[in-house]
Amino acid sequence: MSAFRYLIIKEMKQFNSNRFMPVVLVLLPVVLMLFVPLLANMEIRNVRLTIVDHDRSGTSARLVDRISRSDYFRSAGTCDTYSRAMDMMGMGRTDIIMEIPAGMEKRTGRGEQVEIFIAANAVNSTKGSIGGGYLSSIVSDFSAELAADSGTMSAMPLKVTPRFRYNPHLDYKLFMVPAMMIVVIILIGGFFATMSIVTEKETGTIEQINVSPVRKRDFIFSKVVFYGFLGIIAFTLAFLIGHFVYGLAPHGGLPELYVGAILFLIFMAGFGLLISNYSDTLLQSVFLMLFFVLIFMLMSGIFTPVSSMETWAQYLTWFLPTTYFVNILRAVCLKGSQFQDLTFNYVMLAVFAILINIVAIVTYKKQR
């Protein structure tokens, strides 16, 4: 029997005798997948709105009523003047101010244009811009209605009705869930592998391995294979939650997902081992790992779209394997893409996985 088999048996027995790891393996995907997408989302609700109504007419009352019926806004009271409303915003008691000019009802009745002023607090830029966007779309709907009522159709000659494909309700959860699946793999496949090697360094067991005739590629592969296997278990759990709780991947595409996940896991494990080759203590390795993982996660379009990055930074994303994996995950889960649609992404992911493992083996020194 080969040494490799015994190394795998060793990993399994160590994992079994550990009280902490098996719990983390299950808890991590469950918590990340069940709670994070539900709680941390970009949907804006409960935007506090202050209305400065100079018109005080039936029409302005209808507009205010229309806004308050939407889930997005919560009234933060009314003010007589704009400057008083600004004071409220300055004190952080309101997010958006809407000022209705005097004489709105009369002028709209005559078919004239009326400007409604909206001021949004953009300290939280998402809340400001999305809240402002919601509000202006409600107002323009309302004005279209007014125009239709009065028969002056000319007020709204063009109307855009977007249909959002693949995520019809622009649900941020559907964007977030594949991201969480990647985080699960990074944490289990990458961190676990690094930690296990550095622990062997710290406890000195690696020395006992290094004086044995074990080939270094056997030692490295035993880690990649074992932690890759754990990663697949965690990914499967995450996928099951994604499918049954969030209705992800309705078109299937399991082979596409798993090939992507396996390639990415091989990359992550190899990357973790590379890190461990250059760190002597657990603390060092975890910090190094965290540094790179943050770049992987924040720069590769997992949470924010690559297309909105600076051009030079977009080129940078070509060098992050997470970019290719997130492309695959989103395309398969949301659009039902297949291998032939994503060939480039698979090839790049495979190239990264192979390269990093070669580097990890070369830089692992049994002898110094």
Place this chain on the structure above:
Amino acid sequence: MQGYNVIEVEHLTKKFGSFTAVDDISFEVIRGEIFGFLGANGAGKTTAMKMLTGLSFPTSGKGMVAGYDIWTQSELIKKNIGYMSQKFALYSDLTVRDNIEIFGGIYGMERHDVRRRAVELMDRLGFMTEKNERVKDLPQGWKQKLAFLVSIIHNPEIVFLDEPTGGVDPAARRQFWELIYDVVDSGITAFVTTHYMDEAEYCNRISMMVDGRIDALDSPSALKKRFGAVSIGEVFDILARGAKRSE
């Protein structure tokens, strides 16, 4: 003397930057003996041993271990030697039996050979009742016995023991040496570093390392005669007086 020597070292040197840890040492170890490698802390014992066990490369010099060249055949050397580190280096989260079986397997032994040898060795050390206990729960003296056992599981030609009795009480130390004698009787050569001078008396031959050099090498009785000392400890004091490296 060729066939009798399991280790032959000529002008072996290891430098770390400007610091010379091992300074031009030459010696042989004869098959079947207990070779004591003595020296103060920092004299270069562990560094020298690491070069012989294939954990590090020398800066210069030649060396043959178990018939293989330390420069080019370190993986072959590793098949034929056992090594017990100064620091306990078994998997303490695994059981006694798992450790024995896994290391046996790593050395390429057949499964049934590993099982048989594991039972044989555990029986010899009286570990049978503790075989399913986790290693970290064993007392220190037992851990060291187990580490020794694991280092000879594959019946190596030479076993390197780096301060094997550190932190162990005198009675357990004596037992440990009985074990070493046992193993040497079965044909394995033992290369032992220690700084317990009384233990040096148990060795067939000893070398004394001072400041990276071997200042004396002979049987304990010959050394005592040469330096006119009553004990090896006294011989060591005479030699160490000239030492420049402090601890």
